Amino acid sequence: MTKIKFEDKIKELETIISELENGNTSLEDSIDKYTKAMKLAKECDDELKAVEDKISKIVLEDGKIEDFEVKDNA
Amino acid sequence: MDEYQTVGEFTHYLKLMFDTSTKMRHVLLKGEISNLKPHTTGHLYFSLKDETSKINAIMFSSSASKLQFQPIEGSKVLVRGRVSIYEATGNYQIYVDEMLEDGIGNLHIEFEKLKKKLFDEGLFAKEHKRPIPKYPKSIGVVTASTGAAVKDIISTIKRRYPIAKVYLFSSLVQGDLAKDDIVKNIRLANEYDLDVLIVGRGGGSIEDLWPFNEEIVARAIYNSRIPVISAVGHEVDYTIADFVADLRAPTPTGAAEMAVPNINDVKKYMKELEIRLNESINKSIKLKRLYLDSIKNSYVIKNPVLMYENREEKLMMIIDKIDTLVRNNISNKRTYLNNIRNNHIFVNPNELYKNKYIELNHIIDKLELINPLKVLKRGYSLTIKDNTIINSIKLVNKGDLLDIKLNDGIINVKAIDKENIDD
Numbered sequence: 001m002t003k004i005k006f007e008d009k010i011k012e013l014e015t016i017i018s019e020l021e022n023g024n025t026s027l028e029d030s031i032d033k034y035t036k037a038m039k040l041a042k043e044c045d046d047e048l049k050a051v052e053d054k055i056s057k058i059v060l061e062d063g064k065i066e067d068f069e070v071k072d073n074a
Numbered sequence: 075m076d077e078y079q080t081v082g083e084f085t086h087y088l089k090l091m092f093d094t095s096t097k098m099r100h101v102l103l104k105g106e107i108s109n110l111k112p113h114t115t116g117h118l119y120f121s122l123k124d125e126t127s128k129i130n131a132i133m134f135s136s137s138a139s140k141l142q143f144q145p146i147e148g149s150k151v152l153v154r155g156r157v158s159i160y161e162a163t164g165n166y167q168i169y170v171d172e173m174l175e176d177g178i179g180n181l182h183i184e185f186e187k188l189k190k191k192l193f194d195e196g197l198f199a200k201e202h203k204r205p206i207p208k209y210p211k212s213i214g215v216v217t218a219s220t221g222a223a224v225k226d227i228i229s230t231i232k233r234r235y236p237i238a239k240v241y242l243f244s245s246l247v248q249g250d251l252a253k254d255d256i257v258k259n260i261r262l263a264n265e266y267d268l269d270v271l272i273v274g275r276g277g278g279s280i281e282d283l284w285p286f287n288e289e290i291v292a293r294a295i296y297n298s299r300i301p302v303i304s305a306v307g308h309e310v311d312y313t314i315a316d317f318v319a320d321l322r323a324p325t326p327t328g329a330a331e332m333a334v335p336n337i338n339d340v341k342k343y344m345k346e347l348e349i350r351l352n353e354s355i356n357k358s359i360k361l362k363r364l365y366l367d368s369i370k371n372s373y374v375i376k377n378p379v380l381m382y383e384n385r386e387e388k389l390m391m392i393i394d395k396i397d398t399l400v401r402n403n404i405s406n407k408r409t410y411l412n413n414i415r416n417n418h419i420f421v422n423p424n425e426l427y428k429n430k431y432i433e434l435n436h437i438i439d440k441l442e443l444i445n446p447l448k449v450l451k452r453g454y455s456l457t458i459k460d461n462t463i464i465n466s467i468k469l470v471n472k473g474d475l476l477d478i479k480l481n482d483g484i485i486n487v488k489a490i491d492k493e494n495i496d497d
Contacts, residue, residue, distance in 0.1 A: 005211075055240055058243075059266070061262075
């Protein structure tokens with residue numbers, strides 16, 4: 001259902017930031033890592049904005065997936 | 075004078091007391107059946123006991139035949155009856171009119187038994203529990219499609235983390251058919267790529283929640299490849315499912331809160347990360363720039379001449395040294411050569427042999443003195459026979475041919491006679 005997981009993107013972002021903060025990378029590597037991190041951050045930001053209208057679905061016995069609305073006649 | 079009653083009288087009195095007491099006529103007891111002795115008549119004779127005490131009981135066949143269950147030794151039961159005294163023995167006992175299974179009691183026994191069994195098998199082991207993904211995108215829910223539980227879960231997720239999707243696997247959650255339905259839905263959910271699975275239901279009685287204490291449900295949860303959060307009943311309810319699950323939530327809402335993070339917290343965290351990212355790269359660049367500046371400002375870079383000034387000087391010194399050495403060398407050699415040239419032998423090579431010349435003359439003079447040929451000039455002669463110089467008469471015989479060598483020639487002679495000087 002997903003390509004690269006959101007969780008993995010955040011982990012990679014955290015790793016790159018740690019490396020940059022340690023300051024042991026060369027200038028070229030630093031800039032490369034920074035560019036990559038910015039790209040990841042933008043992707044994560046976009047995902048956080050992708051709110052769906054219909055978040056709930058029901059999976060029927062035959063495997064069909066339909067939209068599901070909570071019925072208030074509890 | 076004290077009145078003495080007979081035992082029978084007193085016992086009868088006691089029986090009357092029991093039989094006229096309202097309380098004794100309507101007794102509700104709960105306990106465990108022990109010493110059950112069914113009679114051929116259909117009457118049941120047993121004791122009802124607990125940890126501290128026991129009471130004898132009889133259930134007549136008329137009542138016993140109406141029982142909805144089969145009582146056995148150890149059954150936990152609820153009885154309604156009257157307590158009286160059997161006069162002949164003096165024992166009090168309860169005459170049971172109605173008996174029900176103490177469902178709850180029995181359920182508790184079953185619960186403890188199953189809990190121990192699965193614990194011993196290791197189904198509850200902490201090492202087996204999987205971590206719940208931090209940022210799940212797809213959340214499965216196994217619960218009833220109606221009711222508060224599903225509403226709470228979905229609304230909580232929508233509120234907290236609206237970028238996630240919820241997939242409901244509608245299931246029965248109470249009754250005899252529930253356990254199989256729950257298992258089926260857990261298995262079905264495992265066919266999808268979900269990040270986490272919430273399994274549960276709203277509050278209810280212990281019988282209502284019972285499907286979540288069933289062994290097959292526990293095993294289905296254990297075998298689920300997707301991490302499971304259990305959410306059964308209220309805070310105080312603990313079911314077997316709760317022990318097996320990877321995480322236990324006190325309520326369905328709680329489960330939703332455990333399953334997803336608060337999106338505002340995540341957004342805040344992302345901002346923090348971006349700030350850290352920018353700060354770290356800026357700091358990196360700044361440090362490199364400072365370093366570059368310090369190099370540019372370094373003494374040597376500013377005065378590159380310094381780098382070789384010293385060397386030049388050194389080089390000059392070395393050249394001078396070599397120069398001096400070579401000159402000295404040449405000068406020494408020259409002096410040496412001059413010394414040789416000036417040696418008086420060179421100047422007077424005659425000196426070399428003058429002495430020798432003198433010496434030679436001396437030798438020549440000496441030789442002259444002992445020159446036998448000079449002796450011959452004075453008149454002496456050499457007598458030769460067969461090329462041998464004769465120095466004794468013994469070597470010559472009469473008639474020998476001899477040569478007499480004189481200073482200026484040779485005379486060939488023949489020996490006539492010889493004589494000794496001694497004579």
